[in-house]
Amino acid sequence: MGGICRGELPLKDEDLERMQKDNFLTRAEILRLYKLWVTLGGNYYEEPKIVLSNKITTSIPNLSVNPWGDRICFVFSSERDPLSGLCSLNFDDLLKMVNAFHFRTPIEIKHYWTFKLYDFDNDGLIGITDVCQCVRRIVGPTMSDREIKEIVHRVFGETDLDGDETLSIGEFASVMRRFQFGFARKFSIKI
DSSP: OOOTTSSOOSSOHHHHHHHHHHSSOOHHHHHHHHHHHHHTTOOSSSSOOEEEHHHHHHHSHHHHTOTTHHHHHHHHOSEEOTTTOOEEEEHHHHHHHHHHTOTTSOHHHHHHHHHHHHOTTOSSSEEHHHHHHHHHHHHGGGSOHHHHHHHHHHHHHHHOTTSSSEEOHHHHHHHHHHTHHHHHHHSOOOO
C-alpha cells in the first residue's frame, strides 16, 4: 500500500476507491478531508466514528460564518438529537456533504440538496412555513414577521406554478435554473 508521504494510507484502498467512485472528489481531496476528520476527533474504523455538528461548523471556515451551517450539518447527518438540536456526522456523512457542495458536482444534485435544506419540515415540499424559516435564517432579527410574510407571499407569487402554496422539487428546480451561475458559485464549501 503506497501512501501520500511514503507512509500507509489512513483509509483502506477498497474504501478509498468506493468513496472516489461514489463522489465527485479526487483521491487527494478525500484524503485531505479525512485528515480534517481525524483532527476533529473522528475515526473511520474505530470509535469515535462520529463528530458532533457544532465541532464541524466551527472547524470549517465556510460553515462557521454561514447562517446555514447548522442546518447543512443537520440535513447531512445520520444521527440527530431533537432535544439539543445537535447532530452527529460520520465520515460518510461529511463526505456526502462536501461532495454536494463540490465544484464538480452537477447542478441538479446541488438543486436536490438545496431543496432538502429549505424543506425544514421534511415533507417533500417547500411550504410557506419553510420559506419563512429560510428568510428568517438569512435576515436574522432585522425584519418583522409581517415583512417576512410579505416576502414569502412575493416568493410564492413568482415561483408557485400550480398555486397550491407549496413548491415541489420540480417547481424548485425550475426556479433554480434561472439563477444557475450565481448559485453554483455560492453553493460550495472549500476544504
